[in-house]
Amino acid sequence: MKITRKKGPLYLQIKDIIRDRIIKGQYLKNTLIPAEPVLEKEFSVSKITIRKAVEQLSLEGYVEKKSGIGTRVLENIIVPKMSKGKAFSEQLASEGHQLEKKNISISIVNSKEHYSLQEHMGSECYCIERLFLLNNQPFIHFTHYVPLEASFSLDLNLFIGSLYDSLFKKGLVINRFNDEFEVEVPCEKVTSILHTDQKSLLKRLRSSYDSDEKLIEYSIAYYNTEMHKYVIQYND
Structure with a gap:
């Protein structure tokens, strides 16, 4: 496969390609990715470049390198780069909380605004x-925007x-997330759904990009942090 320095460091391009193969199932979980000499030949790069790409995949939690054995796939799902720790939902579950998702609506809207x-x-x-319930009480209100190429059904019963x-x-x-946080009083509709008074809530804006830096999901979330603080866990 051809890669070019015009797109940035070669090892990062190779890392992205291998990661995409892992996510798409070309390299299955708990199997070995091709050996370094095979990857060197495929991408026409040095051993050092391949090793740097594998090191990045290891840091992101996708693979594990074992001397004398090879590089094994650990995860075949998207691993957020901001942390190798628990996601917020996993953190809530580990504390004994019950988190439930409910669909409110799905529609096609004008994006010109x-x-x-x-x-x-x-x-x-x-x-x-969508609405997330924490212990059966409204906790987070999400509004997601995704491209029409997702070809989703407008039947809520099929969207699970x-x-x-x-x-x-x-x-x-x-490929990556970009999260921004601010505090804002939501509209009356969101206030009504979350059962909160007209007061400031934590607002998270998330932009999700693919490996070509195309926006494939944008979301606005309001959190009732009086019920539970928003926690970001960082691990070494």
Whole structure:
């Protein structure tokens, strides 16, 4: 496969290619990826470049290198680069809380009011509204925007499970997230759904990009942090 220095460091390009193969199932979990000499030949690069790519994959939690054995795939799902620790939902579960997702609506909307959406998703995109319940009480309100190429059904009964898994199954593979946080009083609709007064709530804006830096998911989330603080766990 041809790679070029114009797209950035070679080892990062190779890392992204191998990671995509892992996520798409070409390299299965608990199996070995091709040996270094095979990858050197495929990408026409040095052993050092391949080793740097594998080191990055290891740091991100996708593979584990064992001397005398090879490099084994540890994970075949998207691993957030911000942390190798527990996701917020996993943290809540480990504390004994019950977290439940409920779909509110899914529709096709005009994206012209949001420049970044129109630039990456065209004039229309999906809008998915979801509610997370913490111990049966409204906790987080999500509004997700995803491109029409996801080919989602507008039947709420068919839209279940993880949104990111659904995107992956449609060939939309997330490479990185960008999260921004602010405090804002939400609109009356969100306030009503979360059963909160007109007060400031934690707001998270998430942009999810593929390996070509195309925006494939944009979401706005409001958290009722009086119920539970938003926790980001960092591990070494």
